[in-house]
Amino acid sequence: MKILKFGGSSVATPARIQSVIEIVKPYLREDVAVVFSAFGGVTDVLIQISRLALEGNLEYKATLADIERRHLDAVRALVGVQKQSSILAQVKFTINELEDVLHGVYLVKERTPRTLDYIMSFGERLSAYIIAEAFKDNGVAAEFLDARRVVRTDANFGYAKVDFDTTNTQIREHFSRQQALQIITGFIGTSETGETTTLGRSGSDYTAAIFAGALQASDLEIWTDVDGMMTADPRLVKKAFTVPQMSYEEAMELSHFGAKVIFPATMQPAMVNRIPIWIKNTFNPTFQGTVIHAESKNGKVIKGISSMNAISLLSVQGSGLLGVVGASARLFATLARERVNVILISQASSEHSICLAIESQYTRQAKTAIEKEFQYEIRNEEIDEVHVETDLSVIAVVGDNMKQSPGTSGRMFSALGKNGVNVMAIAQGSSERNISAVVRQADVAKALNALHEAFFLSDRKLLNVFLVGTGLIGKALINMVREQFNKLAEENLLEVNIVAIANSRKMLFQEAGLPLATCLDENEAKGEAMHMEKFVEHMVSLNLPNSIFVDCTSSEEVTSFYEAILSASISVVTPNKKANSASLEKYKLLKHTAFRRGVKFLYETNVGAGLPVINTLNDLLLSGDKVISIEGVLSGTLNFIFSSYTAGKKFSDVVKEAKAKGYTEPDPRDDLSGMDVARKILILSREAGLPYELSDITVENLVPADCREQTSVDAFFTALEKHDSAFEKLLAEATARQEKLRYMAVLKDGKVAVSLGTVNDKHPFYSLSGSDNIILLTTERYHERPMVIRGPGAGAAVTAAGVFADVIRIGHYAR
Known part of the structure; x- marks a missing residue:
């Protein structure tokens, strides 16, 4: 038995639904059942129109009409004309039922969690019904199964807990009586009193796992819009790639920290029954994807790097915490009463301070509650007022093989330090499967790329170069980079990515890298007016790892920005003598800034062009x-x-x-x-x-x-x-x-x-x-x-060669 689940993006349009049917057909040679989410985006729209109705805004009717039209159009596109009438009637009947509920919300100006669950259930009920009829029209013996008939839950609306004893029994009894392909609604269940409930975040995945566990399935396949679990978020890390396999524990750690491909609840029934979970791509069905199972057989130390944004860090500190039994219990009990989830905890062995990370939306609520709980200690100056830092993120490196692998944390923090990413709090459990750190949210992309490079591309280093000055030396440098690009990549494992170029008139940025053969012409044709301050601001805002600023001018104005550039953790390479021959104070300041920020300030070409002086x-x-x-x-x-x-x-x-x-x-x-x-x-x-x-x-x-x-x-x-x-x-x-x-x-x-x-x-x-x-x-x-x-x-070629050598030297340092 196999259970397949297709998400909203996989069934967003009739064309995609037809592709899903073609994917499922080869599975029909064996025992299989399929779980479906609502059509892509429908659940969010249902929540939106219920909010409009709650606010007394009649615009909800127009949006509801759009939902009706979308589903009726799907029927017309997927089912033959001669079979459409009864299906269209059933869809309209269901939409009318939804309209009645929304009208009630509009009239009484009340939307309870119970009502919202019922409203959200219409997405899956409509999609699974229409898809079941589409399978029938394709000659497949299929049957629509409303999961509410077999999935029993408690009455915790919005995030209902499953009664597995009853649910497993009902699922097995239902399947023992059925021969047709079961097309199942995800996300929803029924309480003991017969009311519709939802299973919370990623409820359709959870539904699939529930059925897989109940039926002792051989495999659970989650079909989505990516090629499996990635080493990092591909939207932030362009070189992220699919992890072929990982353990349940690794996947669960990554899912807790923002990897949205799969969620912890999904894995619980699979883990109990040791059912492999496959993550596959509807839009690339031949790709193997990722398998999640009991053991991590891949030898890599790290399986993935993940992050969670919108985090605040609360610090509770003071002498009143030293050796006081129960202080931590009071702190966390207070947050529990406020229903504030603690994501990360860090406490020094001195017991002088405890810091904890929470979702930013609960910051004020948590701060107020803690200060109320410790009001007497604060009044007696035994504990300070709660210190809050916002606009933070948690990044985490995850892997079963981190256990007893010396140097993992060293590599992590070295990569962050060399790229100027400040770590504000650290946590690692005794399982040694996860090292988490709190960083500024503005540094997340840089941190993820630096860590991904350190753990997954450690043999290769990408250098992001920002070049000012495209005269004889600058042109010669660009030509050298172009001519040596392949050799550097193959023999030195360095890639030089020229992100920006500028001359006295124009500047041009391209984060993915400018084409080396045509970048000078493109700057003249497409570049914006050059302004050194704006150039530096844009360079700093990109916040790319392994950034190097190269000054091939003789401008004193350009050198005036060196301190700001170095302070932004960007290395500087220059043949321009104006900075180092300015005041002794400036010379010392630049060297000190580079040392303090952990970056390089290289100027070999200041004296003797390319000579190693x-x-x-x-x-x-x-x-x-x-x-x-x-x-x-x-x-x-x-x-x-x-x-x-x-x-x-x-x-x-x-x-x-x-x-x-x-x-x-x-x-x-x-x-x-x-x-x-x-x-x-x-x-x-x-x-x-x-x-x-x-x-x-x-x-x-x-x-x-x-x-x-x-x-x-x-x-x-x-x-x-x-x-x-x-x-x-x-x-x-x-x-x-x-x-x-x-x-x-x-x-x-x-x-x-x-x-x-x-x-x-x-x-x-x-x-x-x-x-x-x-x-x-x-x-x-x-x-x-x-x-x-x-x-x-003297000469542009030898000077450019010296500059190029300094750039390569920084690349080796970064490695």
Whole structure:
């Protein structure tokens, strides 16, 4: 014997009902019975029109007419014309009965739980009757069974309790006399006095389980609109997938915390009789779905992650709780009298406080009741007033194999912590099957995704990138992500999802990820006006796990938002030097904020483009080494200029050549001023632990005084030509000494200077060419032979590569 149950979404339209009939037909070769819910949405509409009638609003009649029309149309669509008349008459008769009840509610302005149960019963009674007739029209010997004839309950209207002894006997007697396929109404029963009752939340599932238990069914199949029990809510976690099998206990834990596919009451008759429950999809009938049975045979530690929203946390604390026997009993007895259900409890071993989670709708009622119960203790300041926090959610990870599996809770809270999700209360029972935590409701989606990734996709990490700056570096970065996407996913198990891009004019967001090949064009075509504050607000509001903000600009305005971004638990990667070369206070604040929020602030490309300068320096310092001096040619632009400046060339022509090759800033004076080099050596000085400001650095400006005042770049070059002879003299003097000109930054003996100097052929800087950078680190360990870091120090490609490496580094940290 098998019992099948189809929910409202499965029978919402005549076309879907016909699909259900086709699903059921193959089962007719064996013994089977089918339970049906009301047509999709009808129960909610019945409650609505009863409320309208209660309020004296005659609009209930129009809505009732819509219900009648929907059911009559279903008959016409599902049953042949020659058989319709008697069925239509019966439907109209039932609707008239409903109309009489609603009219009574309208007249007396009263709707008791007993009356509401009766009104709600019409949904199942109409749907099951019409579907039974549709089966008959398809050549199936079917019979409509009103469950009220066999399901006996108490008179607890709205959530009636089943009398299983009587019910089981009546069901067995009924089935012993019947040969036709039984089409059964879900959700409803009859009290001992013959009044219609309902079985509460998910009553149709419960009805199916009752029949399965009574008939000792081999299987109970719940047909719904999803592919079974999912690892998480697919509306919030896009990568959620179906769990092939789980135990009754696992399913019950998940159902308590919001997994709406199946509810605890449904499992009780099945658990007692050890009947497997199958969750299957009406819209994907060939998919196996999920089977719930006595044992959890799948080896995964976690089977699912669930959540419950609209939660409030009440904290009762004070010295009056310490060692006082009966305080907890008084607290929970008070809530029980108020019929307030406690969802989660947490108490510290100090006994100084008890916090409990309840549904938010009962917050005021619970707070008032507790303070009334403990009024004397509160008056004597032995207990504080009840502290309430609202807009919270409970998240839970569930799995039988969590028992005696070390590290499960560590993985859970590590995943939440790395994504900036604050945990406000924790509860775990001795069964070790469920770890629950209270978090802000605004963080639920992020928390669920972070946990799902940690437990189910732990081999793969999704990084959500928000990119500002789509110039040469930004474009090169996007191209690298596109070219390396498959390799990263396969070899490094990292997926880089560019959620947003922005330039100085426009910004574009797409939570699922922008298409890398066309995102720049789409930003120009579809992007909204760029406003940095709005960009940050939108990024923070998305609240995505593993979020990384990438700043590929040189804008000081963008850096002014770094603190807010880091405070929102979003990592920052940037080649922009403006933040770390600003005031020492800001530099320290950003690093402290990143540390405090548990996110990364990476800026390897601030110095030397893609060269591993900052990481190398930090590793040396962390290992206990000490810096004696740092020397560097830190401007690829200036190194190109002085490497290319040889006898017979004019200095102004070499600068023009560097500009033409794209090595300089749009205005070469920005390079020649030396301030870019000064910022780099300042950052290295700070990384080495020196509390310097930019004003502490001596900088030689290579732009002649009269050239600084020119308003245009062309005018600057004209003025610069007048100084060619001065630079020619410097070159000649260096050449005469067999030395070369180099623009260098030097940190030594507590002083930092940036200036044009010369080096001989024994110096590492002598052979430097092109746009390379070079850094010499002299430390206590690298004293006689300094550590040399050398390579391309300018160019969009190498800088973008450094930025990309920082992004990947964050991905490995997140894992």
